[in-house]
Amino acid sequence: MNANAxxxxxxxxxxxxxxxxxxxxxARGRVAPVSAGxxxxxxxxxxxxxxxxxxxxxxxxxxxxxxxxxxxxxxQTGEFVCIVGPSGCxxxxxxHLIAGLHRQTSGEVLVDGKSVxxxxxxxxxxxxxxxLFPWLAVGQNIEFGMKMxxxxxxxxxxxxxxxxxxxxxxxxxxxxxxxxxxxxRQRVAIARALATEPDVxxxxxxxxxxxxxxxxxxxxxLERIWSETGRTIIFVTHNVRxxxxxxxxxxxLTFRPGRVKxxxxxxxxxxxxxxxxxxxxxxxxxxxxxxDEINSALEVEYNAGVKPSVDPRAEA
Amino acid sequence: MKRAAHYLIxxxxxxxxxxxxxxxxxxxxxxxxxxxGVAEALFAGFNxxxxxxxxxxxxxxxxxxYGISVGxxxxxxxxxxxxxxxxxxxxxxxxxLQSLPSICWWPLALLWFGLNQxxxxxxxxxxxxxxxxxxxxxxxxQMPKIFGQAGRNLGATGFKLFWxxxxxASLPFIVSGLKQGWAFAWRSLITAEMLYLSLGLGQVxxxxxxxxxxxxxxxxxILIVAIGYIVDGVVFxxxxxxxxxxxxxxxxA
Numbered sequence: 040m041n042a043n044a045x046x047x048x049x050x051x052x053x054x055x056x057x058x059x060x061x062x063x064x065x066a067r068g069r070v071a072p073v074s075a076g077x078x079x080x081x082x083x084x085x086x087x088x089x090x091x092x093x094x095x096x097x098x099x100x101x102x103x104x105x106x107x108x109x110x111x112x113x114x115q116t117g118e119f120v121c122i123v124g125p126s127g128c129x130x131x132x133x134x135h136l137i138a139g140l141h142r143q144t145s146g147e148v149l150v151d152g153k154s155v156x157x158x159x160x161x162x163x164x165x166x167x168x169x170x171l172f173p174w175l176a177v178g179q180n181i182e183f184g185m186k187m188x189x190x191x192x193x194x195x196x197x198x199x200x201x202x203x204x205x206x207x208x209x210x211x212x213x214x215x216x217x218x219x220x221x222x223x224r225q226r227v228a229i230a231r232a233l234a235t236e237p238d239v240x241x242x243x244x245x246x247x248x249x250x251x252x253x254x255x256x257x258x259x260x261l262e263r264i265w266s267e268t269g270r271t272i273i274f275v276t277h278n279v280r281x282x283x284x285x286x287x288x289x290x291x292l293t294f295r296p297g298r299v300k301x302x303x304x305x306x307x308x309x310x311x312x313x314x315x316x317x318x319x320x321x322x323x324x325x326x327x328x329x330x331d332e333i334n335s336a337l338e339v340e341y342n343a344g345v346k347p348s349v350d351p352r353a354e355a
Numbered sequence: 356m357k358r359a360a361h362y363l364i365x366x367x368x369x370x371x372x373x374x375x376x377x378x379x380x381x382x383x384x385x386x387x388x389x390x391x392g393v394a395e396a397l398f399a400g401f402n403x404x405x406x407x408x409x410x411x412x413x414x415x416x417x418x419x420x421y422g423i424s425v426g427x428x429x430x431x432x433x434x435x436x437x438x439x440x441x442x443x444x445x446x447x448x449x450x451x452l453q454s455l456p457s458i459c460w461w462p463l464a465l466l467w468f469g470l471n472q473x474x475x476x477x478x479x480x481x482x483x484x485x486x487x488x489x490x491x492x493x494x495x496x497q498m499p500k501i502f503g504q505a506g507r508n509l510g511a512t513g514f515k516l517f518w519x520x521x522x523x524a525s526l527p528f529i530v531s532g533l534k535q536g537w538a539f540a541w542r543s544l545i546t547a548e549m550l551y552l553s554l555g556l557g558q559v560x561x562x563x564x565x566x567x568x569x570x571x572x573x574x575x576x577i578l579i580v581a582i583g584y585i586v587d588g589v590v591f592x593x594x595x596x597x598x599x600x601x602x603x604x605x606x607x608a
Contacts, residue, residue, distance in 0.1 A: 140504050160510040170505045173602045174523040187510035187519070217603025235509060 084152040085113040086271045087137060087162075087239055092146035094132060106132060107143070108296035114273060116238075119265055121274045121282035123329060124292030125336040130275045133297070134241045137273065138164040150239070160184060163232035164241040168248050170228055171216045177227050178203065178212035184235030202230040205264060222253035226260070233268065242274045246281070255313060258284060262310055279329060283322045284313050291328055294336040301328055388570040396570035397577070405559060406578060413544060413555040414582075416472065420479030421540040424487050425533065427480070432491025433517070446492070449485055457482030457543040461550060475547045475555075482543030483536040490532015494525035527598050534591045541583050556582075 092110040095103050106129040114120050124130045135141045137148055139158040148155040150162065163184070164170075171180050178199050185195045203209045206226040216224060225245050232240055246254045262285065265272055276282050282289045289303040303325055307317050370390060377389040384392070400406040435441045435449070460481045464474035498521070506520030548557025556579055563571035598604065 135504075138508055140508060158507045158510075160508075162508075164504075164508050166501055166505065170501055172502065172505070172520070172524070174526070174598075183511075183519075184509035187515060215601050215603065217601075231509070 085149070086116040086118070086151065087114040087273065088112070088149040088152075089133070089137070090147045090149060092133070092136065092143050092148065094129065094136070094141075094143050096144075105296040107136075108298045110146070110297065110299055112290060112299060114239075114271060116271055117269050119272045119274065119285060119287045120290060121276060121286030121288070122290045122292060123276055123279055123282045123325065124297060125294045125329070125333045126277055128292045128294050128332070128336075129297035130292055131243050133292075134164055134243050134273065134275055137239070138162050138241055140164070160188065160235045161237050162239045162241055163235055163237040164243060165225075165228045165232050165245045167244045168221075168224070171224060171231070173216045175216075176212065177208060177214050177216070177219070180216070180227055181231045181234045183231065188235065198234055202234045205233070205267075206230045206260065220253070221249050222257060225249065225257060229261070229264065233264070233270070237270070239271045239273065242272065244276050245274075247276070247278070254281075258313065259310065261285065266309070279325045280313055280318065280322045283307075283325060284311050284315075284318050289325055291325060291332075294332040295339070300332070385567055385569055388573060392570040393573045393577070396568070396574040400559070400571065400574060406575075409554060409556045409559045409575075410578070410582070412553070413548065413557070416475060416548075416555065417479060417540055417544045420476045420544065421483055421537060423476075424480050424483040424536060424540060428484050428487030428536070429491050429522070431484075432488040432493075433495055433521070435488070436492040436495035442492075449488055449492075453485045453489070457539065458546045458550075461547060470551060472553065475544065475551065475553065478547040479540050479544045483540035486532055486539055487529075487536040490529045490536065491525070493532065494528030495521070497528045498525040527602055527604065530591065530594055530598065534587065537586065537591070538583065541579075541586075545579055 089110050089112040092107055093105070094107040095105045098104050110133065112120075122130045122133065132141065136143050137150075137155070139148075139155045139162070150159075155162075172183065175183065181199045181202055182195050185198060190198075199212070200209070203212055206229055208223060208226055208230065211219065211223065211227075216227070219227065228245065229240075246257055249257065258281070261272075264270075274282070274285060279289075283303075283305055286305055289305060291300045291303070292298065293300045303321070305321060307315070307321065311318055373390055377384070377387055377392075381387070388396075397406075435445055457478055460478050461474070464477040468474040468477060502520055502524040503516070506516050511520050544555070545557045545560070548555035549561050551558075556575060560572060560575040560579075563569070563575060
């Protein structure tokens with residue numbers, strides 16, 4: 040592993056973690072308009088930077104468990120980064136730390152070079168499910184962040200309409216959340232997050248609970264919204280194919296404690312599809328590395344008989 | 356339709372039995388009045404405005420007392436739910452205090468506030484505060500954490516977070532507690548009013564006893580039950596229905 044560190048590309052100059060960057064995709068992939076254009080500009084300050092992040096907590100039995108171990112990661116403006124890892128590796132927790140909803144034990148989260156001290160509307164987290172407010176109608180949900188910001192009513196209404204159109208839900212402005220399908224709910228969640236105009240979208244397995252057809256559609260929509268709005272997206276998933284289909288870069292975390300195991304730049308042309316042979320081939324490479332981690336996760340589970348009681352926040 | 360028939364049968368039988376017992380004159384009429392006697396007392400009471408005044412005074416008191424209970428109970432419940440120290444210490448105290456009938460506060464209230472309306476309010480508040488507090492505490496705990504996180508994430512802090520997120524999010528879990536609090540407040544009020552001449556429904560009830568007018572006593576009892584039932588049916592049932600429609604819950608939360 041350490042030998043690989045010398046092969047680090049110049050783009051990751053201050054990454055002390057042993058990484059194994061593997062370029063995915065073919066040469067023609069590099070002319071992808073969105074990713075190539077954005078990558079050419081390398082800003083001095085990363086949009087989001089995780090520096091030596093460690094997180095440990097006490098389990099119910101009293102022992103200290105290290106959930107995240109010296110995570111270092113830089114995400115540039117406009118980048119679409121996917122984080123994959125076996126469940127329990129702390130990838131969801133990582134998003135909560137970036138969102139400022141939890142506090143790391145040591146290390147620092149920097150956004151635009153400034154240390155994160157709490158939640159902020161420049162970073163909006165989209166939860167796997169149940170993140171929407173059931174007591175508000177769809178339109179009011181989307182409006183919520185703007186209302187908290189103190190935008191006036193006319194402006195809020197105009198933006199709400201815009202974002203409803205963006206996710207193709209204009210007809211459902213007055214519906215309540217329980218009246219929508221799972222896929223529609225996640226589109227509302229995306230619209231609500233975008234409506235606060237965050238620089239960074241944090242997505243915590245947002246499509247994991249959806250059926251395959253809906254997920255495919257939402258992948259297309261998310262890719263379109265990303266290229267239309269130019270937001271920075273950090274996307275957590277356990278689905279490698281999904282990660283490769285969506286991301287410019289895939290980060291693989293190890294099983295407990297979570298460390299950055301390897302990084303895979305994905306240079307495939309967009310729009311991509313889940314069934315593209317290129318996507319499948321690239322996913323294969325990530326999966327090969329992930330398999331070791333899944334195996335060690337299973338080993339822990341089987342040896343312990345039951346899953347160790349884990350703080351739900353650390354559960355990915 | 357079937358339900359209406361059931362109602363008709365049940366209340367018809369009840370009414371018939373009452374009339375029969377009254378007409379048999381087993382007990383003297385001033386101890387066991389006829390339904391017509393009670394109806395007459397009701398009509399007379401409304402006609403000379405006694406009941407209207409009593410209802411207004413009692414409603415005013417219960418609204419003030421219950422309102423204070425809800426406000427205070429929400430703050431207290433939220434505090435207990437979000438602070439481990441308070442939860443460990445005050446949580447147990449609150450539960451044990453609930454076994455104390457609210458009228459036990461009456462002697463204390465008399466000495467603290469004197470023989471006036473404030474003493475009555477105090478008893479009403481002590482009667483309903485605990486159930487509202489416990490309901491709020493429970494609701495805050497049952498409420499999925501994700502709502503609070505999403506709210507903070509979207510820029511809600513402090514009072515805004517409480518008012519726009521935590522309160523509406525916990526409403527389905529506290530509505531039954533609010534209802535219980537209302538019932539306790541209403542009961543405490545009538546009890547306290549019976550102990551002190553004070554214009555309310557409780558006093559009108561005692562007046563019936565003093566005048567040996569059993570028809571009036573039963574008429575006021577019917578009024579007390581009816582008001583409790585109407586508030587429950589209109590305010591709380593309406594609230595539950597609205598919540599069910601919004602949240603998509605099937606049963607009353």
